[in-house]
Amino acid sequence: MIEIKDLHKSYAMGQNALHVLKGINFTVQEGEMVAIMGSSGSGKSTLLNILGMLDVADSGSYTLDNNPIKNLDETKAAIYRNKFLGFVFQSFNLISYKTALENVILPLYYQKVGRKERQERAQKYLEHVGLGPWASHHPNELSGGQKQRVAIARALVSEPKVILADEPTGALDTNTSYELMELLQAINDQGITLLIVTHEEDIARMCKRIVHLRDGVIVEDKKVRQVKAKRDVE
Amino acid sequence: MWSRDRWREMFLTLRKNKLRTALSGFTVAMGIFIFVLLFGFGNGLKNAFEEFFLDDSTNTIWLYPGQTEKPFRGFKAKRRIIFKNNDLTDIEQNFPFFIDYITPRISRGALVKHGKESNNYTVRAVAPGHQYAEKTIVTKGRYINESDVNDKTKYATIGRLVERDLFGTKTALGNHIDIGGISFKVIGVFKDEGGDNEERLIYIPYTTRQRIEKSNDRIDQIILAFRPELGYAGAMSLEKKLNTFMRKKHNIAPNDRRGIFVRNVAADLKQSQQFASVLQIIVTFVGLGTLLAGIIGISNIMVFVVKERTKELGIRKAIGATPKAVVGMILHESIFITALSGYVGLLTGVGVLALIGDSLEEFFIINPYIGTNTAVGATMILILFGAIAGYIPARRAAKIKPIIALRDE
Numbered sequence: 001m002i003e004i005k006d007l008h009k010s011y012a013m014g015q016n017a018l019h020v021l022k023g024i025n026f027t028v029q030e031g032e033m034v035a036i037m038g039s040s041g042s043g044k045s046t047l048l049n050i051l052g053m054l055d056v057a058d059s060g061s062y063t064l065d066n067n068p069i070k071n072l073d074e075t076k077a078a079i080y081r082n083k084f085l086g087f088v089f090q091s092f093n094l095i096s097y098k099t100a101l102e103n104v105i106l107p108l109y110y111q112k113v114g115r116k117e118r119q120e121r122a123q124k125y126l127e128h129v130g131l132g133p134w135a136s137h138h139p140n141e142l143s144g145g146q147k148q149r150v151a152i153a154r155a156l157v158s159e160p161k162v163i164l165a166d167e168p169t170g171a172l173d174t175n176t177s178y179e180l181m182e183l184l185q186a187i188n189d190q191g192i193t194l195l196i197v198t199h200e201e202d203i204a205r206m207c208k209r210i211v212h213l214r215d216g217v218i219v220e221d222k223k224v225r226q227v228k229a230k231r232d233v234e
Numbered sequence: 235m236w237s238r239d240r241w242r243e244m245f246l247t248l249r250k251n252k253l254r255t256a257l258s259g260f261t262v263a264m265g266i267f268i269f270v271l272l273f274g275f276g277n278g279l280k281n282a283f284e285e286f287f288l289d290d291s292t293n294t295i296w297l298y299p300g301q302t303e304k305p306f307r308g309f310k311a312k313r314r315i316i317f318k319n320n321d322l323t324d325i326e327q328n329f330p331f332f333i334d335y336i337t338p339r340i341s342r343g344a345l346v347k348h349g350k351e352s353n354n355y356t357v358r359a360v361a362p363g364h365q366y367a368e369k370t371i372v373t374k375g376r377y378i379n380e381s382d383v384n385d386k387t388k389y390a391t392i393g394r395l396v397e398r399d400l401f402g403t404k405t406a407l408g409n410h411i412d413i414g415g416i417s418f419k420v421i422g423v424f425k426d427e428g429g430d431n432e433e434r435l436i437y438i439p440y441t442t443r444q445r446i447e448k449s450n451d452r453i454d455q456i457i458l459a460f461r462p463e464l465g466y467a468g469a470m471s472l473e474k475k476l477n478t479f480m481r482k483k484h485n486i487a488p489n490d491r492r493g494i495f496v497r498n499v500a501a502d503l504k505q506s507q508q509f510a511s512v513l514q515i516i517v518t519f520v521g522l523g524t525l526l527a528g529i530i531g532i533s534n535i536m537v538f539v540v541k542e543r544t545k546e547l548g549i550r551k552a553i554g555a556t557p558k559a560v561v562g563m564i565l566h567e568s569i570f571i572t573a574l575s576g577y578v579g580l581l582t583g584v585g586v587l588a589l590i591g592d593s594l595e596e597f598f599i600i601n602p603y604i605g606t607n608t609a610v611g612a613t614m615i616l617i618l619f620g621a622i623a624g625y626i627p628a629r630r631a632a633k634i635k636p637i638i639a640l641r642d643e
Contacts, residue, residue: 054552054637074633075556082554093549093640097250109239110554154553 001162001193002028002051007060009046020046021057022216028195030161033188033205033226036197038213043199045166047213052164053077053086053197065161082110086155090167092147093113094139100126100150101135109156125153129183145176152183162193169203182229202227244566255571258535262572262616264580265528269521269612270583270604276517278602279595283510292503293334293464294367295473297456297480298495301313306487315484315493319444319451322419325458329480332472335363336462338440338453344414347437348400355396357413357436359443367457368426370437375407375422382439389442391422393433413438418447460500469500519611528616533623536568540627547631548639558630561625567623569617576613584609 009021020043028034038044049055050062053072062069064084072080086107087093104122108117126135129149139147148168155163165184169177177187181203188194188208196207204210205227212220248255299315322336340359345352358364365377377391390411397406397420406420419436426432444450460472475494478488486493540547547560555563587602594602631639 049637052552054640055635074551075558078554078556078559079550079619087552093545095546095549095553097247102246105552107553109243110550110556110559112239115239115242158554170599 001030001065002026002064002195003061004051005061007047007050007062008058009043009050009055010058020216021050024216024218026211026218026221028103028162028193030193031188031191032209033185033194033207034196034209034211035207036195036211036213037199037201037204039199042213043216044199044213045090048166048195048197051162052087053081078110078233081106082158084161086158086160086163087154088148088151088155088163088165088168090170092139092144092151092171093176094150096139099136099138100131100153103139103150104153104157107154111158122153123215125157126150126158129153138202143176144172145180148172148180149183152180152187156200160192162195163187165194165196166197166229167197169198169200177203178229185226185229236536240563240566244563244570247567248571249564258532258539258568259571259575259578261531261535262528262620263532263575263582265524265616266576266579267583267586269524269528270609271586273517273521273608273612274583274587274590274602274604275599276513276520277604278599280510280513280517281600281602282598283506283513292499293462293469294457294459294499295469296497296499297458297476298497299455299484300495301489302486302493304487304490304493306490307485309485315486316584317453317456319453321456321480321483322453324483325456325476325479329472329476332460332464332468334459336456336458337361337363337367338456339364340440340443340452340454342414342443344436346396346408346414346529347412348406351400351402353396353399355393355434355436357390357438357443359438361440363459364437364457367459368428368432370424370426372422372424374405375420376485377422377424378439379438383441386441387439387444388416388418389421389438390418391424391437391519392420393435394423394425395430395433396436397423399434431525466500466504469498473498473501484615495532508509510578521608525612525615529619529623532568532572532616532620536620536623537627539568540564540624540631543641544631544634548634548636551632551636552640560632561628562630564624564631565621569621572617572620573613576616580609580613 004024004026007021007024010017024047036044036047036097046055050057053069064080067080069080095106098106101119101122104126105118108118108121123132123135126132129152131146131149131153134142134146139150142150168184171181172180184194184196185206194207196203198204205224206229207224208226209223210220211218249257250290297317302311302313303316305311317338322338326333326336337360337533342357342359343354344357346355360378361383362379364370365372370377372391373394375391378389381451390413392406392411400406400411401409406423408420413436423595429479439454444452460469464472473496479489480486480494481490484494501585550560584604587604590602592600
């Protein structure tokens with residue numbers, strides 16, 4: 001599903017270049033649920049942004065679902081993002097003046113899906129994340145956990161192959177975090193590949209594989225026995 | 235491109251961001267409104283100006299007798315110059331190819347009575363040519379004619395308001411009025427675009443006036459019209475020749491400034507036309523200035539709007555909006571707002587101008603208006619610049635990587 005080879009990325013910090021990713025080699029199979037761990041500054045968010053085509057690598061190759069991701073202009077990147085990927089951010093990134101339903105509809109709007117179908121599908125996914133009755137609420141009327149669920153519904157609605165989550169539980173308390181992970185696990189069980197950036201050990205344990213990053217290189221990559229969130233909460 | 239979905243999305247965005255929408259709309263509407271108003275006032279000023287000068291014929295030269303201030307050819311100074319009937323015939327004979335018509339004017343105030351109604355009016359004793367010099371419009375009956383002058387008839391052509399004052403709603407035509415104790419028959423009623431004062435006049439044959447005043451042959455002033463084909467230069471040279479001719483005939487020193495006065499409407503007109511074009515230039519500058527202020531206003535708002543939406547645009551891009559979609563959305567919104575509010579501003583401005591109408595006549599603003607082309611053109615320019623002002627920041631926003639836009643708080 002995802003294959004990256006010898007990925008490098010550096011940022012210009014005034015006079016000096018900050019070398020963030022120093023040659024990452026990394027493959028993800030379909031249906032995996034991978035946690036990317038590391039302390040802050042280890043390059044985990046940068047890696048996720050490059051995978052999400054929100055940022056561009058300096059060198060190295062990246063193949064997504066057998067499509068080489070190379071020399072993308074913004075238009076192509078937008079189309080790929082829309083087709084293959086769903087995003088979940090730490091700060092939710094919902095559009096504040098749109099209702100939950102309208103936020104979920106938006107990716108379909110850019111896919112030029114018909115209006116009726118858009119609404120039905122968006123409503124379906126809102127119900128899927130347990131927010132059916134909250135469809136007409138604005139983000140500021142929802143709790144953090146609910147906002148993140150809306151964001152997940154928005155990521156799911158375009159029926160992507162991969163969902164990229166950047167610290168999805170970073171702004172949530174433990175209970176809410178576990179509820180959210182339960183939802184993500186359920187989604188993964190349906191066959192959607194998940195990449196989750198986190199620095200919390202317990203969240204990482206709920207994935208099927210943990211990749212450790214330190215100073216721009218992968219120091220550890222191991223499969224783990226998945227802890228089911230539901231059992232853990234009880 | 236202009237699908238229903240895009241309109242729906244745009245209306246949603248505009249509705250949910252009422253303050254922003256209202257602010258940018260207000261800027262544009264205000265800009266156009268002020269532009270229309272100022273431009274209209276400028277035109278009103280020009281109208282007032284033209285009304286002052288264009289009510290009378292513009293191809294006339296007016297001669298007024300004065301009092302000499304210098305002795306000349308044995309005549310003492312301070313001699314009063316008097317024009318007589320032979321001045322008319324002399325001018326006619328000496329300048330036959332230049333003159334269209336010539337008329338004397340003798341003005342006297344008189345108490346005019348009809349039945350129980352009476353009032354004071356100015357009575358002008360004239361020849362038929364006077365009708366053209368003053369652009370008098372006869373609405374009923376006729377003006378004084380040649381045979382009236384020859385026969386010294388007691389006929390009068392009266393102004394519309396004289397008729398209203400003395401006869402009310404009845405017609406004056408064929409009735410007799412008493413002018414300073416002498417009965418005159420009303421043979422015509424006229425109107426004049428020069429305003430109410432010009433419609434409270436009475437015209438009688440100048441010969442009749444001379445007979446009333448002990449059968450003298452004096453005339454107050456001479457109005458003559460030159461042939462229009464003479465042009466400005468011809469009129470100026472005719473004025474000079476006339477002046478010399480009259481000074482010679484009446485023994486007035488060539489450099490005597492008070493013996494005779496000659497007013498050439500052609501020269502006045504040229505001056506006033508120059509003044510009018512200066513006015514026009516000022517009006518245009520004021521208009522352009524207002525428009526520029528409007529453009530700067532809308533540009534500012536658009537830059538601010540895009541800046542404010544950077545994060546939203548980042549989110550949209552992250553979930554699949556292409557740069558084209560982002561730019562299109564912003565352009566669509568900005569053009570829609572400027573077009574709509576520009577139209578509102580335009581209508582309001584034109585409405586206010588219509589409402590003002592002639593109520594500012596005291597301030598020399600008559601019938602302020604704005605040409606459709608000017609108004610629509612100005613609105614178009616504002617829409618165009620609104621679009622450009624939206625496009626530049628929108629393109630920049632569409633170009634930044636979503637990750638940077640998302641970081642924007």
